[in-house]
Amino acid sequence: MNRFVRHRSVRIAAAGLMIAVALIVARLGAEAQTPGATPGAQTAPAGNTQNGKRIFASYGCFQCHGREAQGGIAGPRLGPNPVPFVAFSRYIRQPAGQMPPYTSKVVTDTELADIYAFLQSLPQPPKDIPLLNN
Amino acid sequence: MAKSQKISSDRRNFLKLAAGSAAALVAKSNVLSAQQAPSSPPATEPAAHEVEMLTTDRTGSDFMVDVIKSLGFEYICSNPGSSFRGLQESVVNYGGNRAPEFLTCCHEESSVAMGQGYFKIEGKPVLVMAHGTVGLQHASMAIYNAYCDRVPVYIILGNTIDATTRRPGVEWAHSVQDAAAMVRDYTKWDDLPISLPHFSESAVRAYKIAMTPPMMPVVMVVDTDLQESPVSQSAKLRIPKLTLASPPQGDSGAVAEAARLLVAAENPVIVADRAARTAAGMKYLVELAELLQAPVVDQAGRMNFPSRHPLNHSDRPGRLIAGADVILGLEVWDFWGTVNSFRDQLHRSSRLLTRPGTKLIHITAGDLYAKSNYQDFQRYAEVDLSIAADAEATLPALIEAVKRLTNADRKRAFQDRGAKLAAARQEARERVRAEAAYGWDASPISTARLAAELWEQIKNKDWSLVSEARSANGWAQRLWAFEKPYHHIGGSGGAGVGYIAPSSVGAALANRKYGRLSVSIQNDGDLMYAPGVLWTAAHHRIPILSVMHNNRSYHQEVMHIQRMANRHNRGIANSHIGTAIDNPNIDYAKLAQSMGLYGEGPITDPKDLGPAIRRGIAAVERGEPALIDVVTQPR
Numbered sequence: 001m002n003r004f005v006r007h008r009s010v011r012i013a014a015a016g017l018m019i020a021v022a023l024i025v026a027r028l029g030a031e032a033q034t035p036g037a038t039p040g041a042q043t044a045p046a047g048n049t050q051n052g053k054r055i056f057a058s059y060g061c062f063q064c065h066g067r068e069a070q071g072g073i074a075g076p077r078l079g080p081n082p083v084p085f086v087a088f089s090r091y092i093r094q095p096a097g098q099m100p101p102y103t104s105k106v107v108t109d110t111e112l113a114d115i116y117a118f119l120q121s122l123p124q125p126p127k128d129i130p131l132l133n134n
Numbered sequence: 135m136a137k138s139q140k141i142s143s144d145r146r147n148f149l150k151l152a153a154g155s156a157a158a159l160v161a162k163s164n165v166l167s168a169q170q171a172p173s174s175p176p177a178t179e180p181a182a183h184e185v186e187m188l189t190t191d192r193t194g195s196d197f198m199v200d201v202i203k204s205l206g207f208e209y210i211c212s213n214p215g216s217s218f219r220g221l222q223e224s225v226v227n228y229g230g231n232r233a234p235e236f237l238t239c240c241h242e243e244s245s246v247a248m249g250q251g252y253f254k255i256e257g258k259p260v261l262v263m264a265h266g267t268v269g270l271q272h273a274s275m276a277i278y279n280a281y282c283d284r285v286p287v288y289i290i291l292g293n294t295i296d297a298t299t300r301r302p303g304v305e306w307a308h309s310v311q312d313a314a315a316m317v318r319d320y321t322k323w324d325d326l327p328i329s330l331p332h333f334s335e336s337a338v339r340a341y342k343i344a345m346t347p348p349m350m351p352v353v354m355v356v357d358t359d360l361q362e363s364p365v366s367q368s369a370k371l372r373i374p375k376l377t378l379a380s381p382p383q384g385d386s387g388a389v390a391e392a393a394r395l396l397v398a399a400e401n402p403v404i405v406a407d408r409a410a411r412t413a414a415g416m417k418y419l420v421e422l423a424e425l426l427q428a429p430v431v432d433q434a435g436r437m438n439f440p441s442r443h444p445l446n447h448s449d450r451p452g453r454l455i456a457g458a459d460v461i462l463g464l465e466v467w468d469f470w471g472t473v474n475s476f477r478d479q480l481h482r483s484s485r486l487l488t489r490p491g492t493k494l495i496h497i498t499a500g501d502l503y504a505k506s507n508y509q510d511f512q513r514y515a516e517v518d519l520s521i522a523a524d525a526e527a528t529l530p531a532l533i534e535a536v537k538r539l540t541n542a543d544r545k546r547a548f549q550d551r552g553a554k555l556a557a558a559r560q561e562a563r564e565r566v567r568a569e570a571a572y573g574w575d576a577s578p579i580s581t582a583r584l585a586a587e588l589w590e591q592i593k594n595k596d597w598s599l600v601s602e603a604r605s606a607n608g609w610a611q612r613l614w615a616f617e618k619p620y621h622h623i624g625g626s627g628g629a630g631v632g633y634i635a636p637s638s639v640g641a642a643l644a645n646r647k648y649g650r651l652s653v654s655i656q657n658d659g660d661l662m663y664a665p666g667v668l669w670t671a672a673h674h675r676i677p678i679l680s681v682m683h684n685n686r687s688y689h690q691e692v693m694h695i696q697r698m699a700n701r702h703n704r705g706i707a708n709s710h711i712g713t714a715i716d717n718p719n720i721d722y723a724k725l726a727q728s729m730g731l732y733g734e735g736p737i738t739d740p741k742d743l744g745p746a747i748r749r750g751i752a753a754v755e756r757g758e759p760a761l762i763d764v765v766t767q768p769r
Contacts, residue, residue, distance in 0.1 A: 060696045060706040063689070063768050070573030070580060072607040072769040074693060077572055098478055100700035125571035131586040132567045132613070134593055 044085035044120070045113040052118030055111050059102070069119055075099065079119035088116060190364035194330050195224035197371050198361065201334045202261060204373045205341050207234040207288070209252070209643065211245035212263040213272075214238070217292025217308050220361030221263065234261055237643075237674050239636075240666025242269045246276035246351075247633050248640030248667070249287040251600060254436070254623035255644035257412060259288045259344060266293035266313030266355055274317055275630045280351050281320035282510045283435075283627025284408055284465075284499075286344035287351040294358040295326075314353045319507040322350035326357075330371055333360065338374045346379040347411070347499040347524040381411075383531060384497055384523035392462065392495050392519055393535030397544055399460035399493075401551075402428040405451075405472055408435035409464035409525045413619040416440070418529035419464070425536050427552030428462075429454055434603050434611060435467060435624045441616035442563075444556035449566065449612060455487045463496040464525040469515035480701055497521040497528050510628065566612045578765045579740045581683065584655070585609035587743045588681055591751055592653055600641035601634050601654040602626070606683045607769050610655065620650065631688075632663030635680075639671045642678035642759075651754060656680040656761070658722065659688045659715055665725060671759040672730030679754045680726075681747065682763040684736065686716045689768045726761035735763025 056062055056069070064075030071077030082088055089112055092102045107115075198221055214222060225236050239245040242264045249260040264273050270291055280287045294300045294309045314324035323343045327333035333356065340352040365371070384392075396402050404423055410416045419439055423430050429447040431454060432439045439446050447454055455461065455473055463469050473494065476484045488494075494517040501522035504511055521528065540548070570582035584606060593615070603611040603622040616622060623641050626633035634656055642652035661668075661682075671678055687710070695709040719736070726733030732753035734746050743764060750760040 058707075060692075060709060063692055063696060066573055066576075066580065066767050066769065067578065068573035068576045068580070068767075070576070070582075070767075071569065072581065072767075074769055077569060095479075100697045101479075102700055103703055105703050106700060106705045125568075126574055127571075129571055129574060129586075131590050132570055134586075134589060134613075 044116050045109075047110075047113035047115070047117030049114070049117045049121045051111075052114035052116065052121075055107070056115055056118055059107060059111075059115075061115065064099070069122060080122040080124055082116060082119040085113075085116050088112075088119075187364075192365045192367065193220060193224065193361065194333075194363050194365055195220035195361040196228045197330050197365055198333060198337075198356065199224045199229040201337045201373050203229060203233060205288075205337065205376060206258065207261045208256075208258075210234045210236045210261045210263055211239050211248045211640070212236060213240060213242055213245060213269065215263070215265040215269050215292060215308075216305070217265045217267075217269075217294060217358055218263050218290065218356065218361065219292075220358065221290070221292070221356065224361075237670065239670055241664040242273035243276040243632055244636035244639075244664045244667040244670065246273045246280060246287050246289070247636035248643065248670075250276065250280045250283060250285045250627075250633070251623060251637030251640030251642075252644045253285050253287070253640075254637075255598070255600075255620055255641045259286045259341075260640070262287055262289045264289065264291055265308055266291035267308045267310050270313060270316055275628075275632065276636070277317050277351050278320045278508070279626045279628040279630045279633050281322075281508075281627065282629075283624065284348045284350060285627070286322075286349040288341065288344060289321075289351060289353045291353060291355045292358060292361070293326075293355050295328075296357075296359060299359065313355045317351075317353060319505055320351075321353050322348075322503070324353035324355065326355040327360065328357070330360065330365065330369070334371065334373050338376050341376060342378060347381045347527075348503050350503075381524035381527035382499065382502065382522070384521040384528035386531065388519060388521045389528060389531045390535050392497070392521065393532055393539055395460050395493050395495065395519070396426055396428070396462060397536055397539040399428075399458075400547075401454075401458050402426055402460040402462065403431060403454045403458040404428050404462045404464065405431045405433060405466050405469075406436075406438040406464045406525075407433040407466040407468075408624065410436045410438045410619065411524070411526045415526040415529070416619055418526065418533065422529060422533050422536065424552075425533065425540065425548075427548040427555065429555050431455075431472075433466065433472075434622070435465070437616060437619050437622050437624070438464075441611060441614060444559045445552070447555065447559060447562070449562055450558075452487065456489065458488065458492055460493045460495065461488070463494070463498070463517075464529075465498050465500070466496060467500075467510075468512040469494070469496055469517065470513040473515070478697070493518045495519040495521070497523055497525040497532075499524045570609065570613060573767065575740055576767065577738050577740065578685070578767050579737070579743060580767050581606040581769060582609045582613070583740050584681065584683065584743065584764055584766060585613050587740070588653065588655070588747055589614050590744060591747045592651060595651045595751075596649065597621070597651045597653060598641065598645050599623075599654070600638040600645070600652045600678065601656060605634075605657060606655050606766070620645065620648075631660050634660045636664065636667040638680065639667050639676055639678060639759075642671070643674070643676050646676060651751065652678040654678060654680045656682050658682060658684040658686060658720065661722070662715070662720070666729075668726055668731055668759065668761070669729035675757055676759060677754045677757050678759045679747070679750045680759070680761040681750070682722050682735065682761065683766050684722060684763055685766050685768045686714065686719060687768065688713045688715065692768070722761060722763040726759075726763075732758050732760035733763070734761075735765075737762065737764045 065078050069078040245262045252260050291313050293313045300306050325336040327336050344352040423445045430439045430445050431451045432448040473488050474484045474486055496517045573580040598620045599622040602625045638654035645652045692713045696706045699706045723733035723735040737743050737746050746762050750762045753760040
């Protein structure tokens with residue numbers, strides 16, 4: 001159940017949308033440069049995908065972004081094809097929008113790399129879903 | 135508990151006379167002042183030769199039912215209470231329990247919220263009866279929601295005014311000097327009639343006030359003695375004529391100026407919130423938007439605008455607001471929040487979204503009535519043209535003014551703008567479809583999948599979404615084709631949790647006679663406030679399909695605690711404390727079954743969802759309420 005404080009949610013949604021736009025733009029840009037590859041992979045530190053999946057849940061990332069990082073009103077989609085690691089890391093430490101900051105005291109750099117690895121590992125969504133053509 | 139029959143009889147005679155003639159009462163009263171010693175002790179038992187009057191054929195409550203019937207109420211939503219026992223008995227016997235019919239509610243909060251949902255489909259209020267004390271205390275949050283949502287609910291409270299005739303014990307605990315005081319800050323009007331003529335006049339007045347925009351709940355406090363006292367057949371009682379006030383329309387000069395700004399604008403934006411009061415409201419808004427070829431941001435306080443219309447740009451408000459040169463707000467609850475962004479970090483901050491020189495116009499009945507204590511009026515909006523009027527009533531004049539000012543050049547410009555907007559709308563729709571595919575096969579089930587599976591089953595039926603269109607990530611609003619005035623009913627108003635379950639049953643009650651399929655996306659925590667409303671739906675055969683958005687938490691609060699924990703650098707490991715609704719998980723299907731509903735679930739595999747919804751709809755189409763429990767992603 002959601003204690004739905006409407007006006008604040010609208011603002012969160014608006015801010016989330018802006019973040020989403022920024023991230024999507026970044027993602028699209030990256031995709032244009034490296035078609036077929038995972039953007040940012042070259043600059044991302046190696047991470048543990050399984051630990052990243054665990055942390056994504058236990059650190060509450062999923063609360064706003066969904067368990068599959070699919071995104072929603074409270075937070076944009078994060079994967080697959082996450083934004084470059086540098087931008088990802090910078091935003092988590094010092095978010096410009098509504099997202100709560102995660103300092104290194106709460107999420108270590110290693111854990112960030114693990115989460116990023118998890119986001120990179122997410123599968124592409126199924127194509128041509130009939131229910132979405134209604 | 136019995137009370138002195140002698141006193142009771144005298145008291146009833148007193149009120150009978152009060153109803154008939156106050157002057158006669160004064161003449162016949164035998165008033166004894168405090169300074170005078172009585173010549174003999176007052177009689178407490180009837181004399182041997184007197185025949186005690188124990189029954190009567192007509193009481194004040196019968197006349198009250200006459201008045202109530204004259205106002206056209208279809209239903210009374212109520213949890214029974216002794217302080218209005220006379221009125222309840224008159225409703226079910228004298229009134230034949232028809233128009234209004236007494237519906238048994240398990241909580242006064244449910245009674246009021248059912249009325250809120252019912253009004254937003256039917257356009258007229260239900261009557262709620264409750265104790266003036268404990269019943270109103272239960273009802274108060276729902277009254278606040280209705281007040282914030284500008285919905286009239288007509289509330290009758292029972293109370294026993296005369297302290298000397300109260301039954302000892304509970305009736306004292308259920309009596310109060312000023313019953314309505316508790317909710318006066320968030321009701322529009324109240325009264326405490328002391329005679330039946332007073333009741334009838336105030337009852338009609340209350341209805342008229344409640345139904346005049348801005349609409350809000352009203353309260354009538356009805357004395358038990360006035361209800362239960364005999365009424366002489368010769369008593370001259372009448373019911374005043376009800377003439378509803380026409381909604382206030384905007385000043386003609388201001389409307390002309392609004393039209394001038396809109397026609398001259400290069401990038402006008404229309405923002406609608408609680409704009410469409412009736413079916414006509416959506417028709418007018420579509421006409422205005424199409425005349426101007428202006429995008430509409432529907433904030434979904436009401437069913438304002440068709441969701442798939444090429445001019446519906448509700449999913450990209452930020453870009454539109456930032457680029458607008460004129461913004462027309464129609465009954466916008468939070469205009470300031472519409473044109474500003476707000477950042478909830480350690481130091482709260484805000485930023486104006488509009489560009490310099492953007493003209494802001496607001497048409498709202500909210501400017502006609504304000505109270506100070508509760509702060510639902512939002513931050514002060516610095517608009518350029520403020521029209522204190524009902525938006526829907528003002529739209530026809532605005533449309534005509536726009537038509538008069540639109541020349542061929544402007545019409546061409548509008549068409550060019552419309553073509554670009556239609557293309558942008560199509561692109562946005564494709565983006566939404568693409569986004570909905572992510573997490574499609576996830577378990578817990580994604581809210582996009584939930585909305586899509588539900589839409590697949592209802593899209594060819596005459597459906598009505600009786601929960602909030604924006605909940606569950608707003609996927610219904612983004613994926614479904616909302617076209618008719620009853621396709622959704624807006625939100626709670628005051629964000630008081632516990633609204634969805636009862637208001638959806640109330641809306642389904644209104645939909646029942648039209649044969650519509652009422653569907654609700656029901657949040658788990660919301661249902662747990664007063665789940666007894668499920669029994670009310672079963673008992674009164676109110677068909678509704680509730681599909682649970684069961685994320686097993688008070689999820690908004692999870693995010694708030696998470697925000698605080700991160701802000702304080704402590705991690706979020708304990709954010710579930712006080713916010714999770716698990717351990718044990720609630721079996722909502724069994725809960726529903728126990729109250730007589732068709733129940734299924736918990737559904738955790740998305741492949742099982744479509745068939746379960748189909749079976750639920752089959753039950754609803756047999757006239758039963760049904761609940762499908764779906765374990766979902768948090769949002």
